[in-house]
Amino acid sequence: MLSEETRTIVKATVPALEAKGVEITTTFYKHMLGENSELLDVFNRTNQKKGAQPTALATTVLAAAKNIDDLSPLLPYVRQIGQKHRALQIKPDQYQIVGKYLLIAIKEVLGDAATPEIMNAWKEAYGEIANVFITIEAEMYREQAWPGWKEFKVTNLESVGTNILEVTVIPEPQSNVDLSKLTIVAGQYITVNTHPIRQDNQHDALRHYSICSISTADGIKFAVKLENDGTHPAGLVSEYIHKDLKIGDSIKLSAPAGDFELDEKLLKQNEIPLVLLSGGVGVTPILSMLETQVKVNPNRPICWIQTSYDEDAQAFKKTVNELLKKCSSVQTFYVHTKNDKPIDSEFLKTNVPSHADVYLCGSLEFMKAMINYFSLLNHKSDTVHYEPFGPKMSTITV
Numbered sequence: 001m002l003s004e005e006t007r008t009i010v011k012a013t014v015p016a017l018e019a020k021g022v023e024i025t026t027t028f029y030k031h032m033l034g035e036n037s038e039l040l041d042v043f044n045r046t047n048q049k050k051g052a053q054p055t056a057l058a059t060t061v062l063a064a065a066k067n068i069d070d071l072s073p074l075l076p077y078v079r080q081i082g083q084k085h086r087a088l089q090i091k092p093d094q095y096q097i098v099g100k101y102l103l104i105a106i107k108e109v110l111g112d113a114a115t116p117e118i119m120n121a122w123k124e125a126y127g128e129i130a131n132v133f134i135t136i137e138a139e140m141y142r143e144q145a146w147p148g149w150k151e152f153k154v155t156n157l158e159s160v161g162t163n164i165l166e167v168t169v170i171p172e173p174q175s176n177v178d179l180s181k182l183t184i185v186a187g188q189y190i191t192v193n194t195h196p197i198r199q200d201n202q203h204d205a206l207r208h209y210s211i212c213s214i215s216t217a218d219g220i221k222f223a224v225k226l227e228n229d230g231t232h233p234a235g236l237v238s239e240y241i242h243k244d245l246k247i248g249d250s251i252k253l254s255a256p257a258g259d260f261e262l263d264e265k266l267l268k269q270n271e272i273p274l275v276l277l278s279g280g281v282g283v284t285p286i287l288s289m290l291e292t293q294v295k296v297n298p299n300r301p302i303c304w305i306q307t308s309y310d311e312d313a314q315a316f317k318k319t320v321n322e323l324l325k326k327c328s329s330v331q332t333f334y335v336h337t338k339n340d341k342p343i344d345s346e347f348l349k350t351n352v353p354s355h356a357d358v359y360l361c362g363s364l365e366f367m368k369a370m371i372n373y374f375s376l377l378n379h380k381s382d383t384v385h386y387e388p389f390g391p392k393m394s395t396i397t398v
Helices: 004-012 014-035 037-041 045-050 052-066 072-088 093-113 116-143 236-243 280-296 317-324 345-351 364-376
Strands: 150-161 164-171 189-194 205-210 220-225 250-257 274-279 302-308 330-336 357-362 384-388
Touching: 004 052, 004 116, 014 037, 014 052, 014 093, 052 072, 052 116, 072 116, 072 189, 072 205, 072 250, 093 116, 164 236, 189 220, 189 236, 205 220, 205 236, 205 280, 220 236, 220 280, 274 280, 274 364, 280 302, 280 317, 280 357, 302 317, 330 345, 345 364, 357 364, 364 384
Parallel strands: 274 302, 274 357, 302 330, 357 384
Antiparallel strands: 150 164, 150 250, 164 220, 189 205, 189 250
């Protein structure tokens, strides 16, 4: 338990964190990754370059400072981050490294303002915060479907939209993973551990990819979009999977993870509609949610909203149509931004029932826009659930 003096000092640093939080975390990553190159096997360098990861960490640190008297309001966010950490196989001893470089960054950025009292308070506070993460993640490790990284064989590669590939894998015999005993929850993701052969890459590259289906009859299915900057591939792992991965190859996976889940209490009722809203490849976890709802109760009112650049980029068309045909009450909206007006607050006001339970997924930019629109419409925040393709904390305001 932190002393009252420590908590008072940490709370007093909130204005500095609000002003210089991203500068602190950017400095933190520069030093930590620069002096511990083995950690480049874990961290997503693309999120580093785009600034999403430093923003997410800055938001987390600020939230911890604001709630240092009682960290319990942060537990949902801690669990979400913990799911990512477990999927990446982050272990307790790595928190010591993070703590060391976070304190170095605070001192460097705040300069003389970072008095010995402030540094000691943050050292103590970080230890408390780290213990919360370590404790929650220990439970997740105990509950994971299989330990560590296991080898899986690629059995199918299928294009399901422009630059979107569905990958199907089954366990290699030595992995001792029994798919018949595996329960996949709609909205979960799988984490791929690869080592793309590129001139400028000397490290493993880990990425999370949403699982397409709750069924494991044919194997585990996940979708990968080929990231590009308009003319050239911009995603190290997505380029490897699209261009180098072949049927029969083996890849390493950690067990399914994630907390982006349907509200089980609402699955069997028909009064509160289900709204499934996706952008681009964000349809992947949303598709598995549709599959779950249809399996449990196809009579629940469903509003399906899917946006993409054009019809060719509209992923999983055949599978979506087959599932929607099984629904007794469904509204369907396809928005192709090549010719159609992008989704805005007026569209949502017109087409989304105010009492609906809403699930969103897409890029960080798409998610931030949708969250803002629903906020403008005063849609209850606890009925809008989302999973961006990127650090979720970078979309949070604390």
